[in-house]
Amino acid sequence: MNTNPPADAPPLQLRNVTKFYGDFKAVDDVSFTLAAGSICGFLGPNGAGKTTTLRMILEIIQPTRGLITVLGRPSALEVRQRIGYLPEEKGLYKKMKTWSVIAYFAALKGLTRKAARQRAFELLERYGLKDFAAKPTEALSKGMSQKVQMLASIAHDPELVILDEPFVGLDPVNQQVMEDIIRDMAARQRTILFSTHVMQHAERLCERILLIAKGKMIFDGTIAEAKRTLPRRVRIETDDDIGPLRQLSGVISVAPVETARGAAGPNDSAHWELQIGENADPQAILQLCFAKGIRLRGFNQSDPTLHEVFMRLVGPEAREAAFR
């Protein structure tokens, strides 16, 4: 059977995908398309529908409505040899040898047993686990096990890699290794979709993010576009009255900043955050400070973080839902 997609087919496309569990709508009319060779972060609070969406992409579960095209095919199982998947809940066969687990999953993805074995040893050597190759996986630490799982999911060199929370439970060193693996794959024109709660990873790795909350897609765009959904801000540190700054055109709001010393009252704070409009010039704030004799101890202009974007887009309702 020819599994080659049409030349211009995107690696992954979802159109109006909806999933009901009984009366509960877990995923609500989700649509997006991934470009070949891209790294895309799939963000959302707990229970937002990320894992359900990923499972539908892999055809582990069926959508109630909508269309999913994977590597140009309507069924992920048709092209399973070209997809890699690391699930959120991670585990290995405890009694199997490390190399053997990787080789088994690679063989299930279409590699011959000989090639799978060779690839397993190659990957273990490349990622510093050679000495554990012949050990049962129960002898591995949690971080090592997770690395082995990652290697098992990419041992067949898939074109589309789907990673569900790949960084959970890893120490900073292993998180860096995981990031390197993802970058390596992207450098070889592999398409990667990964879900995460850790915004720093998404910020460092992704060109594009998809944000989902309560089953609905609430943002699809680049990191820069995401950041533009929040006003830019200027932070200043002063003991003087900042009243004049409130009148400046382009300044949307002025608010005290909570510091490590705790929340401050409206007039006794040394730290202030000014939200400014898209076309406002931060230099104008600096000039007004000099003109009005406001003595500055600090002045800092920065874009909002992805975390702030996430918190704002997700909204208090979804945040509460995530904790329920």
Place this chain on the structure above:
Amino acid sequence: MKYAFLVAWREYAENAKTRGFWIGLFMFPVIIFLSVSVSVLLEKKGTPVRHYVLVDQSGIFAAVIESRLEQLTPRPMPGAPASKAPQRPFQPASLPAMIDTNADLASLSRDLKPYLRREKRLQANGRDVDLYAAILIPRDIEKQIVRPRAKPGGKTASTNGIEYWSANLADTRLRDEIEQAVNGEIRRREYLARGMDSAAIREVEQTRAPFASLNPSKEAGQEAVSGADILRQWAPSGFVYLLWVAIFGISQMLLNNIIEEKSNRIIEVLLSSVTPGELMTGKLLGIAAIGLTMVGVWMAALFGVLTWKSGGGPDFAGPLLLALKTSKLIPMFVIYFLLGYVMYAAFILALGSVCNTIKEAQNYMAVVTMVMIVPMLTMPFIPKDPNGTLARVLSWIPIYTPFTMMNRVNADPPLVDLIGTMLLLLASAAAALWMAGKIFRIGILRTGQPPKIVEMLRWLKG
């Protein structure tokens, strides 16, 4: 199917590495070997020699008892190689000089108790021995003889009659021999007292009609029932036991395996590579191969040991080997093993898929075990009436068909039972697999509380 075979191969390879598999594999051959060899050993070595003391204050029975116990000495088989001289199983020991044999039985027994409790030892043939039993015959035993229609005798010094003292209550051979010797002598004396010729009476007692067991299913001229025929009738019960152990054992293996994959969350990665159908088929095949390997080794061991021991081994080895070779036991065992396995594996697959931990599964397994225990309970009764109502009814219940029909295999069940139950079993196994597939598909990804029966029925409809 390629992926199902890959799953099957892993199941086979990984389960074949487990300790449980190897114990299961070798336990049966070891049991077979021991049961054959130990019986030979016991025949060779004989039972241990046991020592007794006999105090016959009446002076009537000592000689007949001695003569009867002497006759228990095993005689060497004709043509058997000369070995150690056979020993009497029960040998007399010398009473210590301080014990007064003329004392009343109460005193005698009190004096002998330390020896009977093995607190002290006696002398026999110049060495210290344990006292196994003491037989005390009172002086007035003749007054205590019980005769039909006679009034009980007057007051006597002893009211127990002959006293047999022994700490071993399980082995009654010595007691039985002595009782028979004493009663034989009493009756001989009765005949004499009544003026009857005891020798003539003994001759009359030994007259008999020849009696032959014949089997109508055998060819004309060869209808006589031999030891092999009796073994052939009972051998299926052994195979029922093997079938039960094999099916139950590998079903447990299958359950553990599914639970491991589910609790370790490996299942999701597997399901991104194979369909639930392929995964289920792979598991079914892999574990079936494990079962077949086990059963194959068991059969080879059985044939091996029986062939090895059939010349000069225990009496049953040759006839049993013949019974195995000349009956349909082995092929039917393999057929019923496979069909029975598929039937039970379907239940286990469904059960394993909806449980998250072994503990959860064990609650349900208790029910499965209770259902599976029925063939074991009925196993001894089927060969006695292999075509009776119980056997026929159980044969037509698919979950019991393999065990019951296996037990009936050598009793020539009616063709309608043989073919009909087989077809029903095949259809039921297929239906069970279909249902298991439906439940497995949904249950395997489910976490949290196991579903209720109603919910599972909904899955079957969906």
